[in-house]
Amino acid sequence: MTVADYVLPHSLPEAIDLLRRHGPRLLVMAGGTxxxxLINEGISQPEIVMGLRRAGLDRFEATDGELRVGAMTTLTALTGRADLPLLAEAARHTASWPIRNLATIGGNLFTPPPGGDVAVALLALDAQVTATGPRGERTLPIGDLWTGFMTTALASDELVTSIHVPIRSGQTAFHKFGRKAANTPAVVTVAAWLAWDGDRVTEARIALGAVGPHPIRARAAEAAIVGTPLGIDTIGAAAAAVVDEIEPFTDAIATDWYRRRVAPVVLRRALDELAGRAAKEVAAG
Ligand SMILES: Cc1cc2nc3c(=O)[nH]c(=O)nc-3n(C[C@H](O)[C@H](O)[C@H](O)COP(=O)(O)OP(=O)(O)OC[C@H]3O[C@@H](n4cnc5c(N)ncnc54)[C@H](O)[C@@H]3O)c2cc1C
Known part of the structure; x- marks a missing residue:
């Protein structure tokens, strides 16, 4: 079956109305990357494709303590955001410039496993996702969006319209391990956000990509470092804990066996980087 129609709504209400009218026959397309x-290979066979690029969903908006990022914001636009260093870093490690010019933050949430790299960073930042449909708007923690392998909590007549990123002080690190240095799918992705009080970690959020059905939090690894000065022993404990938290799989990029061995190494690198930066800051007073 070929795509019979392409629709390009010029507003969000128009997009929601089209989605309501056509239901599952319509495929939402953001950057299309x-x-x-999937359409070209015949894996996805929608009757109608709805492009979102004119729907006005590509704005940044600063509100109380958070930055609202429109779902159609491109990854290229994220790379330049000094106020979102973890997202900028994640976007820079995603695909190549031509792809990043089209690819969107919203589309990255739905990227097939091993999952989107920017989505992993959003999970570490405790972002919230706003979905809009004919019944109105609802906002959910990003961790509740993914419900399983390629399944989400989004209803078939809803769109992700924005992603809310809390603006909080803290340290972040992003480490992606792939088979090439750049423009490479992930074997393992680690994004971490830490809050400190002096030389001790008071809060930690560690997210991993490509080692589960969707981006996951490494809660045992987080627990291993909270309350500690993040030394060799606690980093080792976190790396050991993460092995039991992941559900690695085999694909064209790597085997589950390999991912299970690489995940603690990549986590250790991210935590070493954060510990080194914190030590420098403490020394500098
Ligand atoms: C060569 C190549 C290399 C790549 N490398 C990487 C990489 O290194 N890391 C990485 O993370 N990704 C990579 N990708 C995947 C992809 O480019 C990104 O994940 C991108 O962010 C997807 O966004 P998009 O706007 O193109 O999504 P689209 O292709 O437009 O959409 C993807 C899916 O999301 C749904 N969708 C999109 N937006 C919305 C919305 N607002 N609401 C509801 N559903 C929506 C669509 O219906 C579709 O099912 C690569 C892709 C290519 C082709």
Whole structure:
């Protein structure tokens, strides 16, 4: 079956109305970097494709303590954001410039496993996702969006319209391990956010990609470092704990066996980087 129609709404209400009218026959397309190859290969066979690029969903908006990022914001736009260093770093490690010019933050949430790299960073930042449909708007923690392998909590007549990123002080690190240095799918991705009080970690959020059905939090690894000065022993404990938290899989990029061995190494690198930076800051007073 070929796509019979392409629709390009000029507002969000128009987009929601089209989605309501056409239901599952309509495929939402953001940048199309995932959607178009799937259509070309016949894996996805929508009757109608709805492009979102004119729907006005590509704005940044600073509100109380958070930055609202429109779902159609491109990864290229994220790379330049000094106020979102973890997202900027994650975007820089995603695909290549031509892809990043099209690819969106919203589309990255739905990227097939091993999952989107920016989505992993958003999970570490405790972002919230706003979905809009005919019944209105609802906001959910990003961790509640993914419900399983390629399944989400989004209803078939809803769109992700924005992602809310809390603006909080803290240290972040992003480490992606792939088979090439750049423009490479992840074997393992680690994004971490830490809050400190002096030389002790008071809060930690560690997210991992490509080692589960969707981006996951490494809660045992987080527990291993909270309350500690993040030394060799606690980093080792976190790396050991993460092995039991992941559900690695085999794909064209790596085997589950390999991912299970690489995940603690990548986590250790991220935590070493954060510990080194914190030690420098404490020394500098
Ligand atoms: C060569 C190549 C390399 C890549 N490398 C990487 C990489 O290193 N890291 C990485 O993370 N990804 C990578 N990708 C995947 C992809 O480019 C990104 O994940 C991108 O962010 C997807 O966004 P998009 O706007 O193109 O999504 P689209 O292709 O437009 O959409 C993807 C899916 O999300 C759904 N969707 C999109 N937006 C919304 C919305 N607002 N509401 C509801 N559903 C929506 C669509 O219906 C579709 O099912 C790569 C892709 C290519 C082609």
């Amino acid at each position: 995932v959607a178009i190859p």
